[in-house]
Amino acid sequence: MKKMIKQILKEIFKMLSAALVLFAVMEIAKSGWVLAYINLNWVLILWVAVGIVILLIKDEKYND
Amino acid sequence: MEKSVKVKISVWTPLIAAVLWLSYMAIVPGGVIRYYSDLHHHSYFISQLTPIERVEMTSTSTVIKGEPAYFSLRTSRGFDRAKVTINYQDNSESPIIEVGVLTDKQVWNYDLKPMQNKLIGNLSAEWGKIAEEDVLLLQRERKYESIENFLKNLPEPERIATYNYVLKNDYKIADYEKSESAMTMETQLRGPHQFYTYIKDERLDYVFSFIDINKNKDADPITINIYDSNNNAVLAEKIADDGIANDGGEVKSAREVTIKKDALPEGVYKVEIKCNTDIIVGSITSMQKMMSFINKVWLYDAGRKDIGLFSDSRVLSAETINPSRLQTVNVGGSKLEIKDTFKQFGMRTKKQLNEIRLEKDDVMLSGDGMFSFRQNAFMNPNSKKINENSDVDGDGIDYIIARYPEPVLSGDHKKATMEFDLSKAYRENGRYSFLISAPRLGTPSNPGEILIKDIAVELSGKTLLNHLRQK
Numbered sequence: 001m002k003k004m005i006k007q008i009l010k011e012i013f014k015m016l017s018a019a020l021v022l023f024a025v026m027e028i029a030k031s032g033w034v035l036a037y038i039n040l041n042w043v044l045i046l047w048v049a050v051g052i053v054i055l056l057i058k059d060e061k062y063n064d
Numbered sequence: 065m066e067k068s069v070k071v072k073i074s075v076w077t078p079l080i081a082a083v084l085w086l087s088y089m090a091i092v093p094g095g096v097i098r099y100y101s102d103l104h105h106h107s108y109f110i111s112q113l114t115p116i117e118r119v120e121m122t123s124t125s126t127v128i129k130g131e132p133a134y135f136s137l138r139t140s141r142g143f144d145r146a147k148v149t150i151n152y153q154d155n156s157e158s159p160i161i162e163v164g165v166l167t168d169k170q171v172w173n174y175d176l177k178p179m180q181n182k183l184i185g186n187l188s189a190e191w192g193k194i195a196e197e198d199v200l201l202l203q204r205e206r207k208y209e210s211i212e213n214f215l216k217n218l219p220e221p222e223r224i225a226t227y228n229y230v231l232k233n234d235y236k237i238a239d240y241e242k243s244e245s246a247m248t249m250e251t252q253l254r255g256p257h258q259f260y261t262y263i264k265d266e267r268l269d270y271v272f273s274f275i276d277i278n279k280n281k282d283a284d285p286i287t288i289n290i291y292d293s294n295n296n297a298v299l300a301e302k303i304a305d306d307g308i309a310n311d312g313g314e315v316k317s318a319r320e321v322t323i324k325k326d327a328l329p330e331g332v333y334k335v336e337i338k339c340n341t342d343i344i345v346g347s348i349t350s351m352q353k354m355m356s357f358i359n360k361v362w363l364y365d366a367g368r369k370d371i372g373l374f375s376d377s378r379v380l381s382a383e384t385i386n387p388s389r390l391q392t393v394n395v396g397g398s399k400l401e402i403k404d405t406f407k408q409f410g411m412r413t414k415k416q417l418n419e420i421r422l423e424k425d426d427v428m429l430s431g432d433g434m435f436s437f438r439q440n441a442f443m444n445p446n447s448k449k450i451n452e453n454s455d456v457d458g459d460g461i462d463y464i465i466a467r468y469p470e471p472v473l474s475g476d477h478k479k480a481t482m483e484f485d486l487s488k489a490y491r492e493n494g495r496y497s498f499l500i501s502a503p504r505l506g507t508p509s510n511p512g513e514i515l516i517k518d519i520a521v522e523l524s525g526k527t528l529l530n531h532l533r534q535k
Contacts, residue, residue, distance in 0.1 A: 004067075007068065007071065008071050008075070011071050011072060011075040011076075012075055014075075015075045015076055015078075015079050018079065019079050019082070022079075022083065026083070026086065030090060030140075031493075031494065032090070032108065032138065032140060032494060033086055033087075033090045033140070034086055035108065036089070036090075036108040036109065036138075036140070037086060037089060037108075038082070038086070
């Protein structure tokens, strides 16, 4: 179960990393494209939080 | 399907959806979008009202205590039209409240639309009105049964006043005869000016002399535009900066610009000198007899004394920025004292046409009429306009035609909707600039305040399909 959650969180982390890069590129390309609707600070906070949770979840093989 | 694939799909789909939605909102493929702001919560699109000296925030509204107040509208792309709806409460004495969009940054020109006009509102109740869509016809005594009938059989021009309505009038001077020799206006003017001239069986012939005093940092280009009586452009001449784009105050010799055009039909023409305040109009030499400056003249500091002008402005204001030019201006026998710098001093005039005599130059004169340096060069082809100074009884106005969608009462607030042509509006860094004007709000003669609850803007423009077809 833990493995499954960690796998999902890792996928979310990858998606948020991609989102941050993509949103930054979009915003540089056209000012207001993203920031008009999404506060990137919250995306960044979520990205850090997910990263921390991933680090806190210990792999099952070490628990055994 | 494998579990890991399902996870990937569920996690990445929201990002793809977000990118597509953001792109949709940025491109606005349908050409129509609506933005809203309660002016309390941050809105990326509609800014809060400024400046803070004239605007105060309360828990429920934004309060305008002085005029003008400004806000900007940020859009992802250009649009053709904007429908601005303002929800407000008027606790002021302002007879007229207007909203405008900036159309020209060089001369700070705003396209103003009525938000509320108490004069028209009160007269509608008193005189009665005929309304056809957003056009109103007010008659002191009911003579016309429809607006169409009124437009087909117009009464004497001096009995009509307009508000936010262009009344087509084919203004002609009955006994006009062209001048046989050129006349030169030697009084130097500072900054942008507009004037009317008249042509009949003659060539449009003007020679302007410009001096660039280079007191501001920017380049100082000049554009001369000439429009006919239907506001169609007849001629445009662009003059580049003198090559000194700094504020060193270096002055080169005067540059002459000649404008000539043959075969223009008889009628009134508007000449617009578009420039910044570094440009001095040194002289204007013309074969045309008539030259009436529209709404303002700024007499440049050339050390001239005892200057005479004529104006039909009902309310006249004078201002100077030069402490050595404080003076008493004689306006048709009455005195208008300029007591301080950077302050406008105004008075209501008594006669139809007043002679204005200034002791010294470097004064900005403004009013709701025309200004001319010679009495025989004076003309006013415009119909009378309803403004905050209007006195319909004193001015002998019996008919008012106005394009005025009256504000709608909604609870304790009023809702006013104004439509703007954004294709002519000035847009910088994706922003359109708006102004809310209520003449003299915040002065002892007009205390009170205007409470703005919220602003909504509905924009419409080209669809993506139209845009692609045009390319």
